[in-house]
Amino acid sequence: MLNKVSIVEAIFETSEDGxxxxxxxxxxxxxNRGCERIFGYTENEAIGKSLDIIVPQNMRQKHWDGFHRALSLKHTKYAKKSLSVVAMHKDGISVPIDFRMNILEKDEKTIGIFAIIRDVVETTTPFFS
Incomplete structure (x- = not known):
């Protein structure tokens, strides 16, 4: 029988979304593999690196201001609505994405932020095509 952890791991590993x-x-x-596909970095290349690897240089100050504000408030409006931004692929090209993010807490302590990311270019196929 599948348990919750194995189901969550399978979702994480097979999701086309980052x-x-x-x-x-x-x-x-x-x-996850969705992030690998969207941004071009393998898991081994990305783990341990700053989010700066996917944030364009000209957007970093705004990104970090929002990141720290969300952590200090322990809340973000982008948990319920998507934010559309341009991110950066490993090759240096711009990647339009939509994402939602949530603050993650454990034992009433903030431990970080998780995000679910969608490549906007790949979501523009008409529904009835």
Whole structure:
């Protein structure tokens, strides 16, 4: 019989959407195959790196301001609505994405942020095509 942990692991590993988790310093701790496809970095290349690897240089200050604000408030409006931004692929090209994020807490302590990311270019297929 499948347990909750094995089901969550299977979802994480097979999702076409990117799923990542970073600690409160913005260091990537989890990175799935969806992230590999969207951003071009393998799991081994991304784990332990700053989110800066996917945030364009000209957006980093705004990104980190929002990141730290969400952590201090222990809340983000982007848990319920998507944020559309341009991210950066390993090859240096711009990647339009939508994402939602949530603050993750354990034992009433904030441990980081997780995000579910969708490549906008790949979601533009008409529904009835």
């Amino acid at each position: 799923i990542l988790f970073c600690d409160t310093d913005g260091i990537i701790k989890l990175w």
